Amino acid sequence: xxxxxAFDETDRRIVEQLRQNGxxxxxxxxxxxxxxxxxxxxxxxxxxxAGMLRVVAVSDFAVHGFHVLIHLAVEVSGRPALxxxxxxxxxxxxxxxxxxxxxxxxxxxxxxxxxxxLSPLIADKLxxxxxxRAMIPAIGLDIVKYGLDTAPIDSRRLA
Amino acid sequence: MSRPDLxxxxxxxxxxxxxxxxxxxxxxASDLGVNEGTVRGRIKRLQQDxxxxxxxxxxxxxEKATNIAFVAVQADVSQARRIARDIAHIPLVKSVMxxxxxxxxxxxxxxxxxxxxxxxxxxxxxxxxxVQHVETSLAVRTVKFSNRVVRITDAPMDGAI
Numbered sequence: 644x645x646x647x648x649a650f651d652e653t654d655r656r657i658v659e660q661l662r663q664n665g666x667x668x669x670x671x672x673x674x675x676x677x678x679x680x681x682x683x684x685x686x687x688x689x690x691x692x693a694g695m696l697r698v699v700a701v702s703d704f705a706v707h708g709f710h711v712l713i714h715l716a717v718e719v720s721g722r723p724a725l726x727x728x729x730x731x732x733x734x735x736x737x738x739x740x741x742x743x744x745x746x747x748x749x750x751x752x753x754x755x756x757x758x759x760x761l762s763p764l765i766a767d768k769l770x771x772x773x774x775x776r777a778m779i780p781a782i783g784l785d786i787v788k789y790g791l792d793t794a795p796i797d798s799r800r801l802a
Numbered sequence: 803m804s805r806p807d808l809x810x811x812x813x814x815x816x817x818x819x820x821x822x823x824x825x826x827x828x829x830x831a832s833d834l835g836v837n838e839g840t841v842r843g844r845i846k847r848l849q850q851d852x853x854x855x856x857x858x859x860x861x862x863x864x865e866k867a868t869n870i871a872f873v874a875v876q877a878d879v880s881q882a883r884r885i886a887r888d889i890a891h892i893p894l895v896k897s898v899m900x901x902x903x904x905x906x907x908x909x910x911x912x913x914x915x916x917x918x919x920x921x922x923x924x925x926x927x928x929x930x931x932x933v934q935h936v937e938t939s940l941a942v943r944t945v946k947f948s949n950r951v952v953r954i955t956d957a958p959m960d961g962a963i
Contacts (some may be wrong), residue, residue, distance in 0.1 A: 664856060665824070703951075703952065706951075706952060728945040743938060781902065781903025784899075786898070787951040
């Protein structure tokens with residue numbers, strides 16, 4: 644179904660309103676866009692049913708007790724990078740996994756409660772995954788912008 | 803990073819709203835067995851404290867640029883903060899983190915074709931005063947990612963439609 648779906652101009656304007664305030668009522672959205680409330684509710688349902696829209700509360704890393712963010716550039720050898728990536732993705736501390744082109748094969752983002760979690764994670768878990776040749780860390784100091792609200796909706800959820 | 807003081811009710815509210823932010827206060831109140839004023843007050847406080855934000859997540863189809871690239875930047879350390887903010891102003895740059903490692907700044911951006919990415923990485927970012935080196939990696943596949951847990955910053959979470 645989602646292959647057939649296309650956003651039109653009205654959809655885009657409704658999404659724009661929802662991005663500003665996801666909890667705006669259909670009536671409020673309708674008024675600001677000069678539409679009727681039933682059109683707004685039908686449009687939202689249609690986008691949701693097609694799997695192209697979710698209106699949600701996003702929560703800060705701090706809500707989940709994640710106070711340390713680390714990026715790991717993972718170099719792979721002797722095994723398909725996708726297999727390695729999928730195995731790494733299974734760990735709770737691994738927040739994001741992308742296969743990339745360039746100097747390394749896998750981009751990992753780790754979310755930790757504190758630095759004490761790092762040593763067992765690296766030594767006992769990540770470095771034991773076959774195919775992981777090297778991991779180059781970058782410790783997150785400050786997040787200046789974080790706006791990835793557009794992403795594959797069906798990518799694997801955190802527990 | 804500060805450690806927020808949240809109780810069980812806060813976590814229940816966050817969990818309900820993370821599934822669907824359009825559910826009414828009345829419905830949440832009756833599901834949790836608390837009154838509507840409590841729900842309204844809690845949600846307001848969580849929002850004001852920057853712990854939750856309501857937004858619309860859309861499939862990449864809504865964007866003109868649908869590919870993801872990671873841009874790692876080596877810059878003069880004394881200017882990293884200013885440079886990071888300048889990079890954050892580029893509309894297609896979706897996230898920027900200052901890091902300690904082989905690079906100072908890591909940015910995630912969306913692009914529609916390679917010309918467009920090259921213009922952003924080499925044309926814009928590399929030209930910024932204080933930037934010494936830029937390395938771009940193209941994401942060919944997202945294996946795991948959650949857009950429900952984020953860093954809520956002062957910068958608006960622009961969808962850049």
